[in-house]
Amino acid sequence: MITPILLCGGSGTRLWPLSRKRFPKQFAQIAGDSSLFQQSAQRFQAAAFADPIIVTGDMFRFIATRQLAEAGIAHAAVLIEPDARNTAPAILAGALHAAKSNPTALVLVAPSDHLVPDVEGFRAAVEMGRPAAEAGQIVTFGIRPERPETGYGYIKIRSFDDALGAALVDRFIEKPDVEVAEQISSDGEHLWNAGIFLFRVDILRDAFAHHAPEVLECTQGALDTAEEDLGFLRLGTEAWKTCPDVSIDYAIMERADNLCVVPYDGAWSDLGEWNSVWRELHPNADGNSTSGPVEAIDCSGSLLRSESEGQVLVGLGLKDIMAVAMPDAVLVAPRDRAQDVGKAVAALKKAEYPQATDFPRDNRPWGWFEALAHGSRFQVKRVYVHPGASLSLQSHHHRAEHWIVVEGTAKVTVDDEITLLSENESVYIPLGSVHRLENPGLLPLILIEVQTGSYLGEDDIVRYEDAYRRK
Known part of the structure; x- marks a missing residue:
């Protein structure tokens, strides 16, 4: 069988404000009823594939496992990178982990933020590459260009090898300018570089030993000193x-x-920027792609997207515009500036706006919370x-809290007292009290939390016990 390695540590800033450092695009529902990560994992739920290996960051580990469970995927190895080091160490770590079970395992590496609607066609392409990979080739997958594209790298092919059932690679081309993209996108000799690879783990290990021994040494060391958690x-x-921070390419x-x-x-x-989202949402007769509660009046060639049920986005007389509304931030720009959204994120970071990286819904291992209103105190x-989840046993130096249950059942510990609360019941947690919130039921628990105090930052937490071993 083929072992899939899914990479899901990227930030996807060009899809801001939907994609941010604390909640990147692979975990968002951009096209379809599930996240790109879930769609990627489900793509490999077939007899030809073994359980996946997930390589991600500490910030996303519980999001990844929660989404896997929601997708019905019960068994997956999840490797945690201490920090991002680009694709070469991440891919090698996953491959070396697969080699523990089978030193010649066949592995397929795929980003978890790509959209591949034709699942059966993709699986057929993987099968086409299997003989070459088993014979010792490193197989990559190239997409036949549909248009001149400056957002993708290209692969120039040399000739087709009938024995391998694949084309030989002449060279890789970095993201080209418009003139070059127009020249190479229709000549039949160039493919978009999808960043998807199929190989035997011993072949990849040998390649690193020959071409990048320093990456092999540090990655093997990180795997040798890895700890279960x-x-x-x-x-x-x-x-x-x-x-080193280096790409696999x-x-x-x-x-x-x-x-x-x-x-x-x-x-x-790869849904790398908003133009690609506009395209994949299948524009209507006026060229408009819409998502969420939106109204497009006398608009053409535009993307209108609202990410909040209670927030209506109205476009009036827009032409070739992208407008994306989140509860805490709105992006409005010409569609031909889609590749420049990263510049906006950089400007927000420089101005120290939290929206540059923080997501309005703060995901935690036990669930999530979102701010509804706030003032100075x-x-x-x-x-x-x-x-079945629970928050840590904790206290706060600077704030008191009032919890009102609106759905489900809450088990609340305040100092030495434990109380069960149902809908429309509430409890007060005085400043400094040691407390915990648990959901003992089979349904989600939703409550409204009112905080009051001199400082309301998330770092005002002293944890005494935590099921998730956070500091």
């Missing part, structure tokens, strides 16, 4: 921090001589707790 495998920090693919490419003719998008939140 609540079902996750935390890669060793000391070894990992010595790994630069470390291996541009240097290897046992590389071939399988062309893929089906639908595919108060804050109101909606808190959602998964069935």
Whole structure:
């Protein structure tokens, strides 16, 4: 069987404000009723594939496992990167982990934020590449260009090898300018670089030993010193921090001589910027793509997207505009500036706006919360707790809290007193009291939290016990 390795540590800033550092695009529902990460994992739920290996960051580990469970995927190894070191160390870590069970395992590496509507066509392309990978080739997958595209890298093919059932790679081309993209997108010799790879783990290990031994040394060291933590495998920090920040293309693919490419003719998008989202949402007769509660009046060629049920976005007389509304931030720009959204994020960071990185819904291992209102000495939140989950036993130096249950049942500890609360019941937690909130039921718990005090920051928490072992 083929072992899938899903990479899900990226930030996707060009899809701001929907995608942010604390909640990147792979976990969002951009096209369809499930997240891109869930769609990617489900793509490999077939007899030809083994349980997946997930490589992600500490910030996303509980989001990933929660979404896997929601998708009905019960068994997956989750490797935690101490910090992001680009794709080369991440891919190698997953491959070396797979090699523990089978030193010649066949592995398929895929980003978790791509949209691939033709699942069966994609699986067929993987099967087409299997013989070459089993024979010792590193197989990459190239997308036949539909248009000149400056947002993708390209693969120039040399010739088709009938024995391998794949094309030989001439060279890789970085993201081209418009003139070059127009020249190469229709010549039949260039494919979009999808960043998807199929190989035997021993072949990849040998490639790193030859072309990037420093990456192999630090990644192997991080795996050797990895520790189990609540079902996750935390890669060793000391070894990992010595790994260079390098992509798999630069470390291996541009240097290897046992590389071939399988062309893929089906639908595919990396959803790397809002123009690609506009395209994948299938514009109507006026060229408009809409999502959420929106009204497009006398608009053409525009993307209108609202991410809040209670927030209506109205476009009037817009032409070739992208407008994306979140509860805490709105993006409005010409569609031809979609590649420049990262500049807006950089400007927000410089101005120290929290919206640059923080998401309005703060995901936690037990559930999530979102701010509804706030002032200088108060804050109101909606808190959602998964069935069976619990917050840490904690106290606060600077704030008191009032909890009102609106759905479900809450088990509340305040100092030495434990209380069960149902809908429309409430409890007061005085400043300094040691307290905990639990959901003992089978249904979600939703409550309104009113905080009052001199300081309301999330770092005002002293944890005494925590099921999730957070500091």
